[in-house]
Amino acid sequence: MVTASPSARYSTYHAAMPEGPGTAPVIRVLIADQIAHIVEDLAKLADFSDQVDVCGIARHDDDVIEEARLRRPDVLLVSSAMGGADAATLAAQLADAAPGAKILFVTPPGVEDGVAAPEIGETVAPSTTGAELVAAIRRAHGVDAQEPAVAAEPEEPMQEIIPRRPRRAGRTRGEIFLVYSGKGGVGKSMIATNLAVGLSIDTGARVALVDLDLQYGDAGVMMQVDKHLTSIEDLAQHGEVVDPEVLQEVLATGPASVRVLLAPASPELADLVTTANLRAILRELGKTHDYIVVDAPAHLEERTLEVIEQADQILVVTAFNVTAVKSTRVALKLFQSLGVEMDRIAIVLNQSRQKVTFARGDIEQLLRFRVLVQLPFDTRVDESIDHGQPLVMSEPRSEMSKQFRALVDYLTPDAAETDRAHADDRARVPASRRRFSLGRRQS
Known part of the structure; x- marks a missing residue:
């Protein structure tokens, strides 16, 4: 019995969409929601990287407007609970921060009436499937959801193994x-x-x-x-x-x-x-x-x-x-x-x-x-x-x-050179923490 490679088996997760060169660029999406929901959305969109690129995320209310201004996405996938304001006010703030970006609100069942409005546009439920979510993103962006013309993208480069650098001289933090x-x-x-x-x-x-x-x-x-x-x-x-x-x-x-x-x-x-x-x-x-x-x-x-x-x-x-x-x-x-x-x-x-x-x-x-x-x-x-x-x-x-x-x-590339039998009274001070950019990576 011949068993398919993971690439072939993994492809069964993809929706039946045409492949090959086309004319439409990949849609850049910013997700603003709680971290658990962000992970769920990333899982849904993982199979559609030829159509949707998650260019950034915002986990907290205070980050939404700033991230929209920095990332300038094509579509904002935003929880209706974000921003600390009603949906219409938040939509206006986002439109000012990222002119031209379309907004797609993720709205729990039963509260759509408080969100849906002509100036806001379409909403989706948290239970939306990956294919449905991509279709909604494409509609929000003004692209035909049924017949996508996907632009051919260069293959993502392979991340090679990069040797670790020895510990910085004088570093005292573990x-x-x-x-x-x-x-x-x-x-x-x-x-x-x-x-x-x-x-x-x-x-x-x-x-x-x-x-x-x-x-x-x-x-x-x-x-x-x-x-x-x-x-x-x-x-x-x-x-x-x-x-x-x-x-x-x-x-x-x-x-x-x-x-x-x-x-x-x-x-x-x-x-x-x-x-x-x-x-x-x-x-x-x-x-x-x-x-x-x-x-x-x-x-x-x-x-x-x-x-x-x-x-x-x-x-x-x-x-x-x-x-x-x-x-x-x-x-x-x-x-x-x-x-x-x-x-x-x-x-x-x-x-x-x-x-x-x-x-x-x-x-x-x-x-x-x-x-x-x-x-x-x-x-x-x-x-x-x-x-x-x-x-x-x-x-x-x-x-x-x-x-x-x-x-x-x-x-531990420096293990052979470093004396690890430290004295008990060795002076130690905490080093400054590295902060990741929460999606502000420069392209």
Whole structure:
């Protein structure tokens, strides 16, 4: 039986539209909504990149007008709840900020009457499908939705692997490595825990692991510290100032002396941890650790975005299945819309099942990203998780462990030259935070 490549299988997600050179340019769209809805819209539009380009996003009321003025989109896809004003007033403000742009309001069922007006134009429901949304965007832009004439675009360049630079001389803040996946079940937490332990073993560095999956985190089980009595919830009351002594008491000590900040014991406690609180925690961890590995949840929310801003490297985990690759493609597009530098992103491909039906090269072509590390299938992974013993320790000679060492080598180009046996009284000051541009990337 012949199995199609992911590119061929992925094409089944596309609506039946003609391909080939045409005359109409790609429509530039700015999305203004809550982050969860932005991610949903990006997923819907991911299959229509030959017709629609998301040129920017706005997550907060205060950003909508400014982003419209900066990005000058063809169509604004705006939640009717944005802007802090009625739809007609917001439409007038947007028209002034981005003359010529068409506005398409996303309106929940039951409130259309308060939004629909001749000066506002068409509205769409949040439940609109990808094909329906693209058709509405094309109508708003004044293009026939039924017979699109799509302009031929040059192929997006492949993002090659860019070697990391050694740590800046005199840098005193620990580096943050974020492990993220747009889809659950691809081995993200396994990768985060093995990476943390591998960093400690291979470099002798001081390593912390933060379980940011605040509702259903598994780092405690995987590191055999799930019986530890304190977690990140115990730091929540400290707000923007975290006592370093209290932080040290809250941290558990896992394999290879990795310090672990556990997720709350119960899902309902997740909301106690604010973005400001997380920022303070990362700041304090950076003073006493060389590397902080953050295991992020599969869904995007404000706390994850905070770590994206601060991260020195973002490891995006994907797998040999169509849905995982599709989610990864959406995540990469979102990072691009946020203005995240592409050299801060690396792809880790995990073979989580024994047989795969397509090749690594197919995934690279679809993502337009080279894979940094491919982790092989290993039946011992589940056993290592059950025993709370990361595979890099229990099976150090395995091919899996070899690939983790390659990942550590990539992340720590200065490990051979840097003395990591720091004195306890070493002076440390927090470095300024990198801020991403929230879609203000210059074209």
